Amino acid sequence: MMNWEQLLSLRRQGDTNKRLRKEQDETRLGFEVDYDRIIFSSAFRSLQDKTQVIPLSKTSFVHTRLTHSLEVSVVGRSLGRVVGKKILEKHPHLTTIHGYQFNDFGAIVAAASLAHDIGNPPFGHSGEKAIGEYFKTGSGAYFAKDLTPKQYQDLKDFEGNANGFKILTESRQGIEGGLRLSYATLGAFMKYPKESLPKKPTAHISHKKFGYFQNEQPFFKEVAEEIGLITHTIENETTYSRHPLCFLVEAADDICYTIIDFEDGINLGLIQEEYALEYLIKLVKETINTNKYNMLTNTADRLSYLRALAINTLIQEAADTFIKNEATILSGDFDVALIDKSKYQAQIDDIIKISVDKIYQSSEVVEKEIAGYEILATLLNKYCTAMNNFNSNNASNYDQLILKAEGMNFDYKNEDLYTRLISISNYVASLTDGNALLKFQKIRGLQV
Structure with a gap:
């Protein structure tokens, strides 16, 4: 069973002394420093010219990876704070003895959410596939004979999440430990805490992809051990359970791309407005203020209202799902994304299906x-x-x-x-x- 004291570690790469929460400067909290370091990094700034949905598009309506990441961090902060408040109510010693506040959870999830796409190549997910296929079926296959199976798998299944961990933690000349983020934030970032092999050994959500390249294995292990991630042996290889707050980072991303990619599709004219608004209304039918909605005469205003309501609805539900399943999450046995437990799953699936048909597969x-x-x-x-x-x-x-x-x-x-x-x-x-x-x-x- 994982424990929150370890999971909320303020330690950074190279630390020799333990960082205690109750000794933190409240005006410069370590988890908030993580956010600052990410947002001022050149890797994060480059996301402004990496589009979220339409590669190379200069259309002003379309979200870039940067605006998407900022939005995910805002949703993540809200999720973290709601969950943090409930966690501290269940485990008051985290506050009375260690000094943790509910905003700490929000700061960790916000920072990890901000960085969640920092390793993604240009041209969206097709960029990952393009790099991988160069080594798998292209000229790069020539190098396979001189690499170990894991090394070659790293290349032919090139993974943006593993690349992100490398960017955040890799030492360079004069820069030890990369951005030197807290281990709690790195843990929340580590969506797939395993190596590239074995590939998809189980249906567990954390085994869908991989989270670090071979060169980063020693430090990944150091972080996992420091924050107390549970180890598992699968096909004679070590994998780890997710940091619980990683589920909130994933939920923030899922909520944003489900709703906001859909909104982009409407603004680009790829999805008919009336058709799209109808689907969003289905998602928020329990919370919509019909009188307020009917007063909005502008389509953009109606869309903005429904989007905000949908995101808030899904935030509250994801937080409730997390709290209800806290024990299972801490034991490493929670094996799906939080949004997969949503009572609005049918509506979400409908929205994603339309996005796939009308946006992701558009000419x-x-x-x-x-x-x-x-x-x-x-x-x-x-x-x-x-x-x-x-x-x-x-x-x-x-x-x-x-x-x-x-x-x-x-x-x-x-x-x-x-x-x-x-x-x-x-x-x-x-x-x-x-x-x-x-x-x-x-x-x-x-x-x-």
Whole structure:
């Protein structure tokens, strides 16, 4: 059974002394410092040019990864505070002995929510697939013979969550421990606390993907042990139970993309307004103020009202579900997303189905995802080929030019092949949509 004292650890990478909550400066609380460090990071700022739904779209209506992450953090903060208040009522010693406040839960969930997409490549989820397929079926498959099964799995199933953990924690010259976030916030961020293998060993929600690359395994283990995550042995490999607050981060993301992607689709004209409003009304039929709604004559105002009501409805329900299942969550036996327990599941499924049909599979999205595949595969191929030829003492003049232009951005001289390949993949994933397109155009000689 996990315990809240450990789960709320304020420890940071490199600490030698224990950080106690009751000794914290209330004007500069450690969990709030996490939020500040994330929001001022270059990796977070780059999300402003990574679109949430429509890759490469410059339409003002469409959410970027940055605005989506900010919205998820707001929802996450509310979820954390509601849950935190109930947790402290059930476990008063957390306040009386240790000094924790309900806002601490909100701050942890808000910070982890803010960072939840920080490792995502350009061009949305197709960007992850493009990087993975370069190593699985593209030219990058050449490297498989020189990698361990787990190393190769990391590359051919390239995962934004694992890349995010790398960004948040990786030491660089002069920067030890990356952003040096509290272990509580890192725990709440760790959505899939396992390695890339075994792949999907069970139907547990935390086994759907993986959460760290091989190079980050030692520190991931350190964080998991410090915050007291439960260990499991599956197919002779160690996996961990989720940090309980990770369920709230996931719920905040689920709520936002369900409702707000739907709203984007309406604003883009991909979903008929009357049709869409009808579906949202079904979701909030128990809480809607009909008189107030009927007074709104503008479609945008009606949509805004329904969206706010829907998000609030789902926040309260997710928080209630968490509290009702706290013991099961702490034991590591809660195996689905909180939103999957929603009594509004039928309405949510209807909204997601329409979003899939009308937005995610729209011709505009599909065509631009195709472009994203070509762009990322080209960049990876140029960088990996130049790196490989350099390390084989066979670099052409063109390879040398590529490395001269881009080599400072990835570790192409490292003795370890896996480290070189992950470094290149991490760099390509860090590019914004526009920056990746510009580099592609320059490599192709389309722009000088």
